[in-house]
Amino acid sequence: MNILKLHNTLTRQKEDFVPVDKNHIKMYTCGPTVYNYAHIGNARPAVVSDLLVRLLRYLYPKVTYVSNITDIDDKIIQASKETKKPIAEITEKFEKIYNEDMSSLGVLPPDIQPRATDHIDDMIKLVEDMIDNGCAYESEHHVLFDVNSYNAYGKLSGRDIEDQLAGSRVEVASYKKDPGDFVLWKPSVDDDPGWDSPWGFGRPGWHLECSAMSEKNLGLPFDIHGGGMDLIFPHHENEVAQSCGAHGEQNDPKIFVRYWIHNAMLNIGGKKMSKSLGNIFYIRDYTDKYPGEVLRFALMSGHYRQSLNWTDKSIEQAHSTLNRIYRVLKKVEDVKIDENNVNLIPDSVLECLCDDLNTPEALAKLNEIVNKLSKAKTDGEKKQLKEQVIAIANILGILNESPDNWLGIGKSSGSNEDEINQLIDDRNEARKLKDFNKADEIRDKLTNMGIDIEDTPDGTIWRKK
RNA sequence: GGCGUCGUACUCAAGCGGUAAGAGAGCAGUCUGCAAAACUGUUAUGCACCAGUUCGAAUCUGGUCGACGCCUCCA
Incomplete structure (x- = not known):
């Protein structure tokens, strides 16, 4: 049997894939925050993960693939304020659109697609465990992760927190003990959405949802965690810290996830597609013009760890x-x-x-x-x-x-199929009589109608251009 | 400042120590009234540049130049 090899971000090496349980492979990929249309960059991790899942299913008897929907986040709150639409309306709309777009790219639905808002209790439990283990603390109505309490912090992204601070542009909030500490739970004020918690009415910090949903739906450790390279730090680094911290593990990130895979970014004109540069192309922009399969094929034409222009x-x-x-x-x-x-x-x-x-x-x-x-x-x-x-x-x-x-053979966008067939019959009649001027005239007419023809041994076929 | 990636034909893009895959585009030919399609042939003595290691380097090592990413929301 062929051995699957994967480049593991954790070790920065291509490794033989050795499952936790070869009878049941478990994989998680970060899904979208649903506040806008999915762009073509969002499609890359989804397509790569889909392909990997198909391959795993070929190699192993059982695979469970989980990919989440993040439906609580400051970006969503902001979108709600800007559009004056309720949060639920926004998240439901864009979750539906995301799933439709992925489907058009041939991405099979994940086995489980959990929503963050359905896992608030699990997140609160994780935070409590982290506090109990001494790796999180409460400060000014926030709960923060104490990066100094976790030895392996920086291991996934390969960075030293001390070195980061020199060139860092992060403004240090007053409630942080260390600039690297990150928010697990934050207070909600005014109309902000929130939930009751031991630390007051509030909502989860960004990274918490993936720690909660992956553990809840797959158990620990699980085999593979995927996502875009730009998530390595801080998102995935913090996920590792949270999940290990909640379980009192200081040094071994592998009690959470065994293999981390990350896809490179899509470039537009040599620059990363990103919101700040305003060079975003939405999947919907393309699916009007091209079949989804074309987009999938184009995405697969480059290696996933290589940036793709x-x-x-x-x-x-x-x-x-x-x-x-x-x-x-x-x-x-x-x-x-x-x-x-x-x-x-x-x-x-x-x-x-x-x-x-x-x-x-x-x-x-x-x-x-x-x-x-x-x-x-x-x-x-x-x-x-x-x-x-x-x-x-x-x-x-x-x-x-x-x-x-x-190929659009024998299919017209209009209801003029009879007319087309008639013209083709007329042309073949003219060809039989060797009246090629007339035959070519008819072909030109068809061309102008957006119809290509092809004479085959079995007769003439036609297709939409 | 720290960490990391990349530079292969007109374009996209594999190969990562044994003498340049594949696709698109182009060109020539065969076939067909002509097209189209198909088929055949063709398009890098060379893989950013310079040194070195080696019997042998696009592939390893060192350096130079160039492009890009993360460290801030981001897939």
């Missing part, structure tokens, strides 16, 4: 490649395949995926097999290669459409 051209290139693969599948449309074999991924591809999810190389292998399929002579060959292509497509989460549907 996101341009219209890279999307177009992904589209062209998929078009070609679908054309080959169209060619072998009538070749019957054995559904059982569709579950067998060729070793060459499995190797790539097991090597820290090397999707660009896996896609290269896919292309090689597609080329062979295109040239295959015998039915046996065609059947075998088609099965391989479908198997690879299934694990990569692509090629979900029928070729006709994808």
Whole structure:
């Protein structure tokens, strides 16, 4: 069997994946804070995690994948104030949109999608445990994590807190014992949403929800925790501190999570896509123009730990490649395949995926097999290669459409299909009479209607441009 | 200031010690009335630059230049 290797942020090395329990793999990926449309950068960790989950399901008998919805956060409160809409209305709307957008990218729903507001009790319990263990303290109605009480602080992100302070731009709040201390619980005033707690009416600090939801739904330790690289510090560092602190563990971050995987950022014109730069592109901006599969393919065309330059051209290139693969599948449309074999991924591809999810190389292998399929002579060959292509497509989460549907064959956006078929008949009549001027005239007319035609041995087919 | 990543053809992008995958785009040819599609061939004596290690380096080491990320909300 192929051994899965993953780059573990905790050790900064590619390691053999050794599960806590090989009969049940447990994985958590940070989901969105729902206060706005999901952007294409949000899609990367979701697609990477989805791919990893599919691979884990292929390799192991049982996988539980948890990805949360953060529906309480200062950004949401701010959005509510700005739009004068109730918080619940905002979070419900954008949670729904997020899930629709991910679905359009072929991301399978997580097994469990917990909401932060359903886990307030668990968060309060964690804070109480941290206070009991002496790694959190109450100050001016806040509860803070005492970073000096936790030896392994900085281990995940590979930084020394002392060194950070020199160039740090963080303004130190009066209630902090150490500038590195971070908020676990904060007071809610006026109209702020909040819950009763031993420390008064308030709400959780940012990092707490993931510690609570991951432990509650998966138990500790669990195997894999994922997210974007920009979350390594402070979000994930603090998650580790909280979860270990609540369990009285000072040194070993692995009592929480065994493998941390982080995807690199999407760049626009060489710069990270970010709110402050205003170069955000929402998934909705693209799904009007391109099938979600194109976006997924474009995201997989680079390695997940490498920053990916996101341009219209890279999307177009992904589209062209998929078009070609679908054309080959169209060619072998009538070749019957054995559904059982569709579950067998060729070793060459499995190797790539097991090597820290090397999707660009896996896609290269896919292309090689597609080329062979295109040239295959015998039915046996065609059947075998088609099965391989479908198997690879299934694990990569692509090629979900029928070729006709994808290529737009025999489908028009309007209700003018009869007219198109009539014109094609007229053109073939003209061709038969060798009246090529007229034939070309009709083709030009079809082109102007947005219809491409192709003369094949089986007759003329047409498709939307 | 601290920590880290990257620089491979026109474009995207693997390879990470054994002589440059794959895709897109382009060009030429075959085929077809012409197109389209398909097929065949073709596009890096070289992997930012300079030294070094080695029988051998895009791959290792040191240096130079350039781009970017985290340390602040961020996927």
